[in-house]
Amino acid sequence: MSGARQAGDDRLVRTYVVTGGRSAPSRNTFDHITLISLSASAGHLSRAHLNPEHLSILRALTAKGAQAVAELSALLRLPVSALRILLADLMESGHITPQRRMTETTTLDRALLEEVLAGLHRL
Numbered sequence: 264m265s266g267a268r269q270a271g272d273d274r275l276v277r278t279y280v281v282t283g284g285r286s287a288p289s290r291n292t293f294d295h296i297t298l299i300s301l302s303a304s305a306g307h308l309s310r311a312h313l314n315p316e317h318l319s320i321l322r323a324l325t326a327k328g329a330q331a332v333a334e335l336s337a338l339l340r341l342p343v344s345a346l347r348i349l350l351a352d353l354m355e356s357g358h359i360t361p362q363r364r365m366t367e368t369t370t371l372d373r374a375l376l377e378e379v380l381a382g383l384h385r386l
Contacts, residue, residue: 278345293347298362300329305358
């Protein structure tokens, strides 16, 4: 079988095989800056049903701590679209927990913003 490989592409398994032929995650929870961390129960859950890519994600999170989706994508050399599908699998099995984005969890207080602006003017 001859086929041109792009420089640096050592992936032997195509992305659609990695995702089981799925093109969309079961949950649309993950954007590029969503932080992903191991769940508190991740160490006690079975990993027998996980594929090598799932295990690579868990190893990366164990070694480096919480990672953004974009960082995991670059680290594991997986397209973000495929990574989102794998992350949805891991979230459903209880292995990972997405952390909400700061913009979603906090409301901006006008008085606080005015104090920050006044402080910047004093500089």
